Every structure is written in structure tokens, then in C-alpha cells.
Amino acid sequence: xxxxxxxxxxxxxxxxxxxxxxxxxxxxxxxxxxxxxxxxxxxxxxxxxxxxxxxxxxxxxxxxxxxxxxxxxxxxxxxxxxxxxxxxxxxxxxxxxxxxxxxxxxxxxxxxxxxxxxxxxxxxxxxxxxxxxxxxxxxxxxxxxxxxxxxxxxxxxxxxxxxxxxxxxxxxxxxxxxxxxxxxxxxxxxxxxxxxxxxxxxxxxxxxxxxxxxxxxxxxxxxxxxxxxxxxxxxxxxxxxxxxxxxxxxxxxxxxxxxxxxxxxxxxxxxxxxxxxxxxxxxxxxxxxxxxxxxxxxxxxxxxxxxxxxxxxxxxxxxxxxxxxxxxxxxxxxxxxxxxxxxxxxxxxxxxxxxxxxxxxxxxxxxxxxxxxxxxxxxxxxxxxxxxxxxxxxxxxxxxxxxxxxxxxxxxxxxxxxxxxxxxxxxxxxxxxxxxxxxxxxxxxxxxxxxxxxxxxxxxxxxxxxxxxxxxxxxxxxxxxxxxxxxxxxxxxxxx
Numbered sequence: 001x002x003x004x005x006x007x008x009x010x011x012x013x014x015x016x017x018x019x020x021x022x023x024x025x026x027x028x029x030x031x032x033x034x035x036x037x038x039x040x041x042x043x044x045x046x047x048x049x050x051x052x053x054x055x056x057x058x059x060x061x062x063x064x065x066x067x068x069x070x071x072x073x074x075x076x077x078x079x080x081x082x083x084x085x086x087x088x089x090x091x092x093x094x095x096x097x098x099x100x101x102x103x104x105x106x107x108x109x110x111x112x113x114x115x116x117x118x119x120x121x122x123x124x125x126x127x128x129x130x131x132x133x134x135x136x137x138x139x140x141x142x143x144x145x146x147x148x149x150x151x152x153x154x155x156x157x158x159x160x161x162x163x164x165x166x167x168x169x170x171x172x173x174x175x176x177x178x179x180x181x182x183x184x185x186x187x188x189x190x191x192x193x194x195x196x197x198x199x200x201x202x203x204x205x206x207x208x209x210x211x212x213x214x215x216x217x218x219x220x221x222x223x224x225x226x227x228x229x230x231x232x233x234x235x236x237x238x239x240x241x242x243x244x245x246x247x248x249x250x251x252x253x254x255x256x257x258x259x260x261x262x263x264x265x266x267x268x269x270x271x272x273x274x275x276x277x278x279x280x281x282x283x284x285x286x287x288x289x290x291x292x293x294x295x296x297x298x299x300x301x302x303x304x305x306x307x308x309x310x311x312x313x314x315x316x317x318x319x320x321x322x323x324x325x326x327x328x329x330x331x332x333x334x335x336x337x338x339x340x341x342x343x344x345x346x347x348x349x350x351x352x353x354x355x356x357x358x359x360x361x362x363x364x365x366x367x368x369x370x371x372x373x374x375x376x377x378x379x380x381x382x383x384x385x386x387x388x389x390x391x392x393x394x395x396x397x398x399x400x401x402x403x404x405x406x407x408x409x410x411x412x413x414x415x416x417x418x419x420x421x422x423x424x425x426x427x428x429x430x431x432x433x434x435x436x437x438x439x440x441x442x443x444x445x446x447x448x449x450x451x452x453x454x455x456x457x458x459x460x461x462x463x464x465x466x467x468x469x470x471x472x473x474x475x476x477x478x479x480x481x482x483x484x485x486x487x488x489x490x491x492x493x494x495x496x
Contacts, residue, residue: 045186045198045200048186048234048236048238049186049188049198051238052171052188052232052234052238053134053188053196053198054133054134054169055108055109055168055169055170055171056106056107056108056109056134056171056188056189056196056231056232057106057107057108057109057116057131057132057133057134058104058105058106058107058131058132058134058189058190058195058196059104059105059106059107059118059122059123059129059130059131059132059146059190059230060102060103060104060129060130060132061102061103061104061105061122061123061126061128061129061130062102062103062126062127062128063102063103063125063126063127064127103122103126104190104193104227105118105119105122105123105189105190105227105229105230105231106118106122106188106189106190106227106228106229106230106231106232106244107122107131107160107230107231108170108171108188108231108232108240109168109169109170109171110170110171110172110173110240110270111168111170112167112168112169112170113167113168114144114161114162114163114164114168115149115159115160115161115270115274116131116146116159116160116161116162117157117158117159117160117230117243117266117270118157118158118160118229118230118243119156119157119158119229119230119243119245120151120152120153120156120157120158121156121229122158122229122230123148123151123158123160124151124153124158128145129145129146129147129148129160130143130144130145130146131143131144131145131146131160131162133168134196144162144163144164145162146160146161146162147160147161147162148160149161149273149274149277150272150273150274150276150277150278150279151273152269152273152279154213154214154279155214155215155261155265155266155269156245156261157243157261157266157269157270157273158230158273159270159273159274171232171234171238171239171240172238172239172240173239173240173241173263173266173267174235174237174239174240174241174263175239175241175263175264176216176218176241176242176262176263176264176265177262177264179203179206179218179235179241180203180206181202181203181204181205181206182202182203183202183203183235183236184200184201184202184235184236185200185201185202185203185218185220185222185233185234185235185236185241185242186198186199186200186222186233186234186236187199187200187201187220187222187223187224187228187231187232187233187234187244187258187260188231188232188234189224189227189228189229189230189231189232189244190227190228190231191223191224191225191226191227191228192225192226192227193227194227199222199223199224200222201220201221201222201223201256202220202221202222203218203219203220204219204220204221204256204257205218205219206218206219208259209340210246210259213343213344213347214265214343214344214347215261216261216262216264216265216344217242217245217246217259217260217261217262218233218241218242218259218260218261218262219257219258219259220233220242220258220259220260221256221257221258222258223254223256223258224244224247224254224258224260225247225253225254226247228244228258229244229245229246230243230244230245231243231244232244233260239263240263241260241262241263242260242261242262242263242266243260243261243263243266244258244259244260245259245260245261246258246259247259268348278376279376280351280374280376281346281347281348281349281351281374281375281376282346282347282348282349282350282351282353282372282373282374282375283315283316283346283351283372283373283374283375283377283378284315284316284317284331284346284357284370284372285312285313285314285315285316285317285318285373285378286309286310286311286312286313286315286317286322286328287309287310287311287312287313287486287487288307288308288309288310288328288339288342288343289307289308289310289339289488289489290307290308290338290339291304291305291306291307291308291327291338292304292491294475294476294491294493295308295476295478295489295491297474297475297476297491298452298469298474298475298476298477298478298491299325299327299360299453299478300363300474301327301360305329305335305336305337305338306327306328306329306336306337306338306360307327307328307336307338307339307342308325308326308327308489309322309323309324309325309326309327309328309359310324310480310487310488310489311324311487312324315373315378316370316371316372316373317357317368317370319370319371320357320368320369320370320371321368322357322359322368322370323361324450324480324487325361325450325453325480325489326359326360326361326366327359327360327361328342328357328358328359329358329359329360329365330356330357330358331345331346331355331357332345332349332355332356332357333356346372347375349372350372351372351373351374352371352372353371353372354369354370354371354372355369355370355372356368356369357369357370362453398429398459399459399462399463401462401463401466402435402436402437402477402492402494403431403432403434403435403436403437403438403492404428404430404431404432404435404437404442404448405428405429405430405431406426406427406428406429406448406459406462407426407427407429408426408427408457408458408459409423409424409425409426409427409447413427417445417447418484419447423447423449424449424455424456424457425447425448425449425455425456425457425482426447426448426456426457426458426459426462427445427446427447428442428443428444428445428446428447428448428481429444430444431443431444436492436493437490437492440490440492441490442481442490443483445483446481446482446483447481447482447483448462448479448480448481448482449480449481449482449487450478450479450480451465451466451477451478451479451480452465452466452468452469452477452478453478453480465477466494469494470494474494475493475494476491476492476493476494477491477492477494478490478491479491479492
């Protein structure tokens with residue numbers, strides 16, 4: 001009995017070992033299967049194209065434009081035949097006759113009751129908009145006239161509406177934030193007016209900015225050409241993650257660098273256009289610039305992040321106590337990395353919402369509660385002009401420092417620079433072209449209103465600020481510079 005027990009005890013370790021080996025093999029096999037599935041590619045994109053193509057539309061717009069005043073396009077300008085052809089056109093009544101101009105683009109249906117998304121530049125100024133549906137299976141195309149629900153030039157998005165006899169096939173929006181560089185994508189549209197077309201590629205880059213305030217573009221190498229504008233960029237689940245908007249090309253054709261406005265930007269715009277017929281973006285009411293390494297060093301900020309407030313006009317931020325020179329570190333609980341991120345976050349916030357804003361001021365953090373205004377209303381406000389009063393010219397006091405020739409502001413200078421009589425500071429009379437100040441963009445005519453985050457009204461004030469910064473062990477002096485009323489901060493090195 002004892003011998004049998006010993007034999008059984010010797011077998012148990014072997015069985016446990018074999019079980020562990022098999023479990024390891026199974027685990028490895030599972031990992032390999034998952035990897036193969038992750039990298040597997042469909043044999044064809046045809047099933048996906050067939051699924052979503054009925055929701056992609058061609059858009060034709062027409063606009064009546066004024067007639068030509070000369071024979072453009074017939075003979076070169078300045079040609080001896082120019083007068084002859086002009087007289088011929090006039091005799092036939094073709095000289096100034098209005099003509100109809102057409103343009104082509106793309107779009108996609110987002111609801112069964114006929115809402116269509118496209119680019120604003122596709123339909124801007126159009127007198128007539130026709131939506132052409134692609135039914136597939138060789139059936140004839142169907143055309144419907146569309147009305148404009150609303151547009152947003154800032155993101156180049158437009159929302160249209162058609163009335164159809166039956167429910168339309170539509171496509172859903174996906175989450176563009178989950179799109180990764182390298183993911184497969186499919187672009188659909190009407191390139192170069194050739195009709196419905198499909199192209200495929202990958203996400204080449206994320207968070208691209210072109211020229212707009214709210215830019216968040218997905219870059220792709222899927223072929224996008226003229227006529228693709230307003231068409232959808234799909235992921236492999238058939239969800240729209242972008243609206244094809246622009247290409248980068250020296251010849252006007254696709255070279256593999258196309259840009260689609262991210263769906264998470266588009267959906268916010270579309271929701272507002274659908275509800276209000278216009279956009280309603282939050283407004284903080286500050287002018288800002290990025291925090292550079294030298295600016296951060298000059299104010300003792302670590303790490304380098306946030307948005308530096310250059311000016312606080314009347315508005316929500318001023319009402320909440322924000323000041324020039326504050327660095328916005330956090331907005332509504334989200335860390336601020338740079339000005340672009342802050343502008344987008346504020347714009348995406350509801351009008352009238354009260355948010356917590358954390359700023360860095362004089363070496364400490366201060367929490368403010370700001371009730372956001374509406375950006376569209378603020379942009380429509382025009383400040384009243386300020387007339388400079390008459391006065392006798394004052395003798396300026398000048399000083400050369402850090403490559404700048406500075407002078408106290410006189411009434412005559414205020415008049416010449418278009419400044420109000422309450423504007424204080426030092427005028428930049430000249431800039432040494434070999435100095436750091438010149439490299440950083442300072443020019444004659446600029447006005448320095450602050451040095452070391454303190455107001456300056458005289459040369460003595462400036463020299464005092466300079467000494468204070470040196471005594472504090474700073475390596476640079478932070479200046480608040482105004483040009484034509486626009487403020488920006490510049491940090492100048494104190495090291496010789």
C-alpha cells in the first residue's frame with residue numbers, strides 16, 4: 001500500500017508538468033491566431049463598397065455669374081485680334097450676358113429622412129443644388145433637389161436636406177479618435193466628375209492642421225482628387241471617420257496626401273446645424289499664444305505647457321478675473337498643452353456653461369470660474385474707434401538695451417501709431433538686425449507695455465524690471481509687445 005502511494009506521488013509531478021506544457025501551447029496558439037486575425041486583410045473590399053455605396057452621393061451645383069467683359073479664353077489678352085472678337089461678341093449680344101456655371105462634389109446621407117453632409121466650399125454661393133444617388137446594380141441614377149440647412153466655413157462643413165418618397169439608406173459616424181496611423185480606410189466620391197468611385201489606403205497621420213482654427217484632419221494616402229470634396233472616408237466597419245476636404249499637390253491631382261476633417265469635429269457641427277441652423281461655440285474671451293521654453297524660464301513655469309494670455313478684453317474671462325500674463329494650465333478639468341488644443345476645447349464647450357479654469361500667476365496657481373459666451377456673437381462685435389487728442393509734441397527719452405532702441409510714448413507717437421490716449425508703454429524706435437530681438441520679430445513701431453510681467457511707462461521702469469529679473473536669477477526677460485493693437489509675449493535672453 002505504501003509502495004503504491006509512492007508510485008502515485010511520483011506520477012503527479014509529471015502530469016502537472018504535461019498539463020502546464022499543454023496550457024502553454026494553447027496560450028501560444030491563441031496569441032498566434034489573434035495576431036493572424038489582426039493582420040488579416042479582406043480578399044476584396046467589394047462587400048464593404050456594396051454595403052455603403054448607396055449612401056454616397058454626387059452633388060452638382062449651378063450658379064448664375066455675370067457675363068464676361070471681353071473675349072477671355074478665345075484669344076490671349078493683348079492680342080491684336082482681341083478688339084475683333086469683342087466687337088463680334090457685342091454684335092451677337094454675348095458681351096455682358098449672364099451665364100450659368102456648374103461645379104461638382106460629393107456627399108453622404110446621414111439619416112433616412114434625407115440629411116446630407118458635404119463641404120461648404122462645394123455648395124457655397126450655389127443657386128441650385130442637385131443630389132445624385134448611386135443605386136448600383138446598373139439602375140438609373142436618381143436626382144433630388146437639396147436645400148441648405150446650415151453651413152460652417154470654419155470647418156468647411158455644410159448640411160443639406162432632400163425630400164424623398166422613401167426612406168434613404170444612410171451611414172453612421174464612427175469615432176475618429178480611435179483611428180490609428182496605419183489603419184485601412186476607404187474614400188468614396190465623384191473624382192474629377194467621373195462618377196461614383198472607390199479608393200483605398202491607410203491613415204497616414206492624425207491631428208493635422210491646415211489653416212483653420214478648429215482643424216483636426218486625418219491624413220490619408222487613399223486617392224482623393226477634385227470632386228471628392230465632401231465625400232466620406234470610411235473605416236473597415238463602414239463608419240464615416242472623416243469628410244474628404246483637401247489635398248496637397250503641386251499639380252492638382254492626387255499624390256497620396258489627402259486630408260479629411262475628423263468625424264468627431266464634424267458630428268458636433270452637424271448636430272448644431274441640424275438643431276439651430278448655425279454653429280454655437282463657446283467663447284472664453286482672451287488672446288493667447290503658445291508657451292515657449294524661454295518664456296517658461298522667464299516666468300518660472302515648469303513644465304513647458306499651457307496657453308499664455310496676451311490680452312483680456314471685455315468678456316467672460318475678464319468678468320472672471322483673468323489677467324494679462326496668466327498661463328492657462330487647465331480648462332474644465334483637462335490639461336492645456338498648447339493654444340490649438342485650448343481653442344478647440346473652448347469651441348466645443350456649450351455656450352453659457354460655467355467651467356473651472358486653472359491659471360499660473362506670479363509663481364502660483366489660481367482657479368477661476370468662467371461662464372462662457374458665444375464666439376459667433378463676439379466675432380461680430382466691432383470695437384469703437386479711439387481718436388487721439390491733439391497735443392503739443394513731447395521730447396522723447398530714448399535708451400538702447402537688448403538690441404532695442406526704446407523711447408517713452410509721446411502724444412505725437414500715439415497719433416502716428418494709431419494708439420489711444422490711455423495707451424502707456426515704450427515705443428521701439430529701431431532694432432539691431434544682428435540682435436536676438438530682431439530674430440524674434442521685434443520691429444520699429446512696436447510698443448512694449450510690460451517687462452518682467454510688470455507694466456512699464458518709462459525707461460526707468462524698464463531698467464528696474466531688467467535689474468529685478470537679473471537679481472532673481474532669470475536668464476531671460478519677458479516682454480509684452482503690441483503691434484497694431486495685437487499683443488504677444490517675447491522672451492529675450494539676458495546672456496551676452
